[in-house]
Amino acid sequence: MILLTGATGTVGSALLRRLTAAGAPVRCLVRDPRRLGDQRVRVQIALGDLANPPSFRHALRGVDTVVHLAASIRDQPLASIEELNAMATLRLVRAAERRGARRFVFFSAMGATHHSRTRFFRAKALAREAVESSSLETTIFSPSIVYAPGDPWLTLLERFSYLPAIPISGSGRALYQPIWAEDVADCVVAAMAAGGARRRSFELAGPDTLSYDDVVRTAMRPTGRRRPLVHVPLPAVRRSLQLLRRLLGQKVFATWDEAELMEEPMTTRRGTADAERLGVRPLAMASVLGGT
Ligand SMILES: NC(=O)c1ccc[n+]([C@@H]2O[C@H](COP(=O)([O-])OP(=O)(O)OC[C@H]3O[C@@H](n4cnc5c(N)ncnc54)[C@H](OP(=O)(O)O)[C@@H]3O)[C@@H](O)[C@H]2O)c1
Numbered sequence: 001m002i003l004l005t006g007a008t009g010t011v012g013s014a015l016l017r018r019l020t021a022a023g024a025p026v027r028c029l030v031r032d033p034r035r036l037g038d039q040r041v042r043v044q045i046a047l048g049d050l051a052n053p054p055s056f057r058h059a060l061r062g063v064d065t066v067v068h069l070a071a072s073i074r075d076q077p078l079a080s081i082e083e084l085n086a087m088a089t090l091r092l093v094r095a096a097e098r099r100g101a102r103r104f105v106f107f108s109a110m111g112a113t114h115h116s117r118t119r120f121f122r123a124k125a126l127a128r129e130a131v132e133s134s135s136l137e138t139t140i141f142s143p144s145i146v147y148a149p150g151d152p153w154l155t156l157l158e159r160f161s162y163l164p165a166i167p168i169s170g171s172g173r174a175l176y177q178p179i180w181a182e183d184v185a186d187c188v189v190a191a192m193a194a195g196g197a198r199r200r201s202f203e204l205a206g207p208d209t210l211s212y213d214d215v216v217r218t219a220m221r222p223t224g225r226r227r228p229l230v231h232v233p234l235p236a237v238r239r240s241l242q243l244l245r246r247l248l249g250q251k252v253f254a255t256w257d258e259a260e261l262m263e264e265p266m267t268t269r270r271g272t273a274d275a276e277r278l279g280v281r282p283l284a285m286a287s288v289l290g291g292t
Contacts, residue, residue, distance in 0.1 A: 006069030177205035221291030
């Protein structure tokens with residue numbers, strides 16, 4: 001049995017389709033099973049929440065492999081970014097050890113260290129250490145920006161394209177190697193099938209290195225609307241998003257913690273080598289999204 005967390009997310013939904021199509025037994029730890037769509041009848045469901053560690057115990061019964069994708073780049077009502085990403089991963093790893101699981105597959109973020117500027121990256125670095133220190137077989141993926149047509153981030157950019165200019169937080173100069181969620185899911189399936197060393201890690205990058213501005217321009221192209229990019233200084237972004245958060249709560253379209261991620265470069269000198277080692281040739285963002 002595979003326990004999949006984050007099955008309703010960008011990577012998780014692409015991975016879940018592959019696993020169920022191959023007939024793999026999957027249990028999804030979810031907050032709201034309706035968000036699984038058609039897939040909910042093909043899997044076992046364990047109601048759970050990263051903010052509720054006791055929910056992990058039941059979810060882990062009879063599980064051989066945990067694929068832990070669930071994560072959050074914003075604080076939630078029941079837990080902070082640190083609790084949702086670092087503490088929850090540590091608790092899930094320990095619970096998986098106690099329940100006799102064999103393997104733990106985890107998603108960190110490319111370049112995440114203890115000294116990263118964002119809370120999310122620092123939490124991912126701690127989570128990674130928790131996974132690496134486990135007695136289980138571990139596979140760790142560190143992707144650059146992951147996208148899929150229709151995902152919440154591209155949807156937000158599409159909405160921005162109706163404005164006369166696109167607001168960009170900060171300099172827009174941080175570099176990324178965007179990788180399509182379908183290519184990421186292929187990498188996970190290949191790594192799970194291959195087995196191998198007790199400790200494995202892969203950096204997942206697409207073929208192009210783009211500044212955040214270039215990523216936005218590429219994402220805008222399919223809309224057919226060309227708009228100038230306007231760079232908003234970080235202190236102004238911070239003040240306005242913190243104010244909006246106080247006014248709108250969870251419904252706010254972006255938080256300061258999310259905006260700050262656009263200043264975290266996510267590139268690797270290895271380029272697509274790790275994906276190719278898994279037999280996957282990641283597509284360029286421009287060819288996935290199309291547009292002229
Ligand atoms: N996307 C990127 O650019 C990127 C870059 C680097 C690393 N990563 C990492 O790659 C992994 C997959 O990313 P993704 O883009 O697929 O993530 P995503 O689309 O943001 O999905 C997040 C998933 O986590 C679940 N989740 C959030 N809070 C939860 C909670 N409190 N309890 C239980 N589940 C919760 C969400 O479920 P709900 O349906 O309940 O909201 C959703 O299924 C994540 O670990 C992410 O940090 C992503």
